[in-house]
Amino acid sequence: MKAVRLFEQSWEKTLTTMERIEKMRVSEDALDLLFRKARTHRAWLPKPVPDELLRQLYDTLKWGPTSANISPARFVFIRSTAAKERLRPSLAPGNVEKTMAAPVTVIIAYDLKFYDKLPRLFPHNPAMRDLFVNNPQLIQETALRNSALQGAYMILAARALGLDCGPMSGFDNAKLDEEFFAAGKYEDSEEEFFPGGHVKSNFLCNIGYGDPATLMPRGPRLDFSEACTLL
């Protein structure tokens, strides 16, 4: 008798867990906003993006997973005309106009010395820092991959917060790094927030409220059978 009740309780608990699992999806509207109806924008409505929203954007995207929690991405939010002008010479011609017009342009960069923060970010395995510190190829590959992941988290977090994005890789990384990250300068350079030439650009992303009237027809995507296989 007691065993039966325990079984019933356990079964009820399982049912509750399963129901909870089933319900934990975002709404169809949210799927549209994040993925299915979201578009890359090139023209912007005259609506500013407050700094407070950029802080909220970072405080959302930062929770996305990275390898051993290394969190290598660094974000430069360019809002002022003066800083936009510093960016201009690095941009591919086709990216100049839309970038100059965007309320914010983000440089998604990565810190090659991300491992110095690992004792705090990954405290339960102090050996993780040593895995990276003398392996420049692993550092580069890991920083590139994980800062790209974080850049994608930023794009989707921006959409989740009602913003539109225009990501771009058409620019001169070396020239941009020289201008913003003191590439090649001495370790004790006071240039910007990220001194010492160990921060490198990954890609750029314009942020604002896109003007839907200017959108072109959407590009197609690959079918499941072209991009995926089930084994």
Place this chain on the structure above:
Amino acid sequence: MKAVRLFEQSWEKTLTTMERIEKMRVSEDALDLLFRKARTHRAWLPKPVPDELLRQLYDTLKWGPTSANISPARFVFIRSTAAKERLRPSLAPGNVEKTMAAPVTVIIAYDLKFYDKLPRLFPHNPAMRDLFVNNPQLIQETALRNSALQGAYMILAARALGLDCGPMSGFDNAKLDEEFFAAGKYEDSEEEFFPGGHVKSNFLCNIGYGDPATLMPRGPRLDFSEACTLL
């Protein structure tokens, strides 16, 4: 009189647009599910992931933006024990147990010949294919970055659909590519879905319904002032 009415209509239209903009955010629950309360999982509830849900996962993530819509990511969804055993020798020791136990392990890979699909994916600029075709360094860099973006879209799409993820880069890419993508074999190899040695692994991700009872305390993240600067 007519001018005033036109102005009013236009102003009403602007107000409607602005209201629409303000409302277009996902719910607080969705932000929690996608970012703020989501966790990387290592242990899995005994609940299968149907193939239909994997198709829905791809049909969601595929809308995420890539450079010139190149869509270089290829996804191998490993569900069977036999295919898991082919994966086992490539895994870092710490990743074996959780991967063998996961309902699905995804190989997020990239196709170095992504440019062959550009005439269809980016029809309004046929010159884009030529930009890549004889530039192996640009191909490699672009495929890596954009397949990482697509891998991040997959992680967040999975969470949006109620699934949990456990992404990993602790494995031997060359060994895995040899096993699954016929690395180094001839162009006419019939190995799997992606023949010819031009598909390479980027990272792995376990997918299923995570067991919250097994989670450790969450790792901290960098503060805004450590990771971001406003210019």
